[in-house]
Amino acid sequence: MTKLNEIYKCNVCGNMVELTHEGKGELVCCGQPMELLIAKVKEEGTEKHRPIIKTDKKGILVQVGSNPHPMAPKHHIEWIEVMDKKDVCHKYLKIGQKPQTFFNAEKIKIARAYCNIHGLWKN
Numbered sequence: 383m384t385k386l387n388e389i390y391k392c393n394v395c396g397n398m399v400e401l402t403h404e405g406k407g408e409l410v411c412c413g414q415p416m417e418l419l420i421a422k423v424k425e426e427g428t429e430k431h432r433p434i435i436k437t438d439k440k441g442i443l444v445q446v447g448s449n450p451h452p453m454a455p456k457h458h459i460e461w462i463e464v465m466d467k468k469d470v471c472h473k474y475l476k477i478g479q480k481p482q483t484f485f486n487a488e489k490i491k492i493a494r495a496y497c498n499i500h501g502l503w504k505n
């Protein structure tokens with residue numbers, strides 16, 4: 383049984399999906415069950431990954447890491463997502479840009495970010 387907004391990854395081909403509607407079935411890709419990604423919250427190592435939510439006059443800024451996370455081709459934040467009471471907003475980042483983005487959202491309940499090496503993080 384899946385749950386709304388869960389994120390699953392195929393460990394063979396790298397496909398990643400986010401649940402937009404719950405169902406009873408198991409998600410399968412490349413002939414095997416997809417892995418449910420559990421967002422980490424506790425920092426480890428020197429690179430920081432937890433999304434930090436800041437309110438700014440331009441909107442809500444979500445920055446990845448208390449020290450900005452690398453945005454190099456081999457190691458970067460692929461996307462940042464925020465959820466408020468009813469909506470989900472997902473923004474993709476580009477190599478070389480700062481690991482942050484603005485959202486036009488009200489009160490954010492959860493912010494998540496995905497690092498291509500260290501996986502899924504939330505705050």
Ligand SMILES: [Fe+2]
Pocket residue numbers: 429431451457458497498499500
């Ligand atoms: Fe990372």
